[in-house]
Amino acid sequence: MLMLGRGLDARDNQTKQAREAVTNVEKHFGELCQIFAGYVRKTARLRDKADLLVNEIHAYAATETPNLKLGLKNFANEFSKLQDYRQAEVERLEAKVVEPLKCYGTIIKLKREDLKATLTARNREAKQLSQLERTRQRNPSDRHIIFKAESELQRASLDATRTTRHLEETIDNFEKQKIKDIKNIFSEFITIEMLFHGKALEIYTAAFQSIQNIDENEDLQVFRSSLYPPDHQSRLDIVRANSKSPLQRTSSSKHCTGIVQISRNRLKKDEEEDDEDYDYEDEDEDEELESTKDER
Incomplete structure (x- = not known):
């Protein structure tokens, strides 16, 4: 009986640790999932705002002088290309980061069912043990009743042992999978961000060059020509002669x-x-x- 009591205490400790591990993952993975999902939504909204900016740049460029018009159009085209990569970033983050974290909702639900089964078996075992002790106290000479109680306790102990071993295995696998998934999720997140920002640097460089290539003097001459009519030069010569x-x-x-x-x-x-x-x-x-x- 003393050894059986120690076994119950050990299983209680295992069940407690397993429950704490599952609760910890449920809490923090849930927070991570919400924050990553918000990060993806913010990125998608940034993409939408950038699309509006591209449209406005094109509209403004259509009203400007040739060199400035060309420079702005090239800039807008590069910036639009960047939004295509941002869209790919959003889709990859959804698939490689948010979805795996969401899956832990189902995984944790299954682990809680395993915990519940283990706790039920442990409680049944503890109940049968208490019943056997009461039977021995009340009917110490009735071997039939005592044997029946001992048999019930043995079956309960076997069931508790089985569910406990299953819980040990499933929690061990759960812990290994959790570590592996965390590594994969964060590695994917960093890889996706690096790919996007690498492309972004390349595109931003091209967009910067598009703006720098605008010929200010030539556009200024075009602007001045638009201010003065064609016969302005002849009138200007007359004014100069008279002055x-x-x-x-x-x-x-x-x-x-x-x-x-x-x-x-x-x-x-x-x-x-x-x-x-x-x-x-x-x-x-x-x-x-x-x-x-x-x-x-």
């Missing part, structure tokens, strides 16, 4: 006066030469008349 400094206008006047004076001098000289030619012709004609008179 010369007094010194420039004086120099120009002197230059024109000099040209006129030179022209006048040249004209006067030509007239004098014509007069001289005329005088020589008159003298020749007079000499010819005198000679004619003498001959007569």
